[in-house]
Amino acid sequence: MGLRSELQADLGRAFDTDLADAGAAVDGSRSVPGAYDPEKGGSTRATTLHYAGRGVFGQYKAREIDGTRILSSDVRLKALQNELLMKNDDAATEQPATPAIGDRISGYRVMDVGQDAAKATWAIQLRK
Numbered sequence: 001m002g003l004r005s006e007l008q009a010d011l012g013r014a015f016d017t018d019l020a021d022a023g024a025a026v027d028g029s030r031s032v033p034g035a036y037d038p039e040k041g042g043s044t045r046a047t048t049l050h051y052a053g054r055g056v057f058g059q060y061k062a063r064e065i066d067g068t069r070i071l072s073s074d075v076r077l078k079a080l081q082n083e084l085l086m087k088n089d090d091a092a093t094e095q096p097a098t099p100a101i102g103d104r105i106s107g108y109r110v111m112d113v114g115q116d117a118a119k120a121t122w123a124i125q126l127r128k
Contacts, residue, residue: 003023003118004118004119004120007118007120008080008081008082008120010096010100011120011121012080012083013084015025015054016091019056022056023054023056023097024054024055024056024057024106025052025053025054026052026053026054026055026077026079026084026105026106026109027050027051027105027106028050028051028052028084028097028103028104028105028106029048029049029050029051029098029103029104029105030049030051030100030102030103030104031046031047031048031050032046032047032048032049033038033046034046034047035125036090049086050086050087051084051085051087051099052081052084052085053079053080053083053084053085053097054080054083055077055078055079055084055122055124056077056078057075057076057077057106057126058075058076058077058078059075059076060072064120069076069112070125071107071127073127073128074111074125074126074127075108075125075127076104076106076123076125076126077100077105077106077122077123077124077125077126078121078122078123078124079121079122079124080120080121080122081118081119081121081122082096082118083096084096084097084099084122087124098113098126099113099122100113101113105124105126106126107128108126108127108128109127109128110124110125110126111125111126111127112124112125113125
């Protein structure tokens with residue numbers, strides 16, 4: 001078992017026990033525009049991808065808020081990478097989800113996405 005796997009397992013256990021009251025369900029979605037269809041002379045129908053997992057929502061520290069890139073109303077989300085999963089419509093299979101700027105997560109819009117050095121958690125900036 002590698003370091004990342006051990007870290008992810010420890011974080012998952014912490015979310016089940018010590019962080020159970022701080023952890024929250026994370027529901028995300030992304031609208032994917034349809035492809036151009038030359039026969040129709042327009043685009044095919046857009047689809048929406050959905051993903052879910054667990055994370056901890058928090059606020060930014062006063063020294064991090066600059067009023068431009070980070071607003072006082074912005075929310076920080078730390079989500080477990082190995083638990084943020086996207087379901088395929090054609091089958092009941094799940095694959096890892098990578099949040100992107102512009103996605104909607106739990107009623108917020110994603111402004112920025114980063115990850116820790118071990119690639120165990122996503123650090124996501126959210127805005128209403």
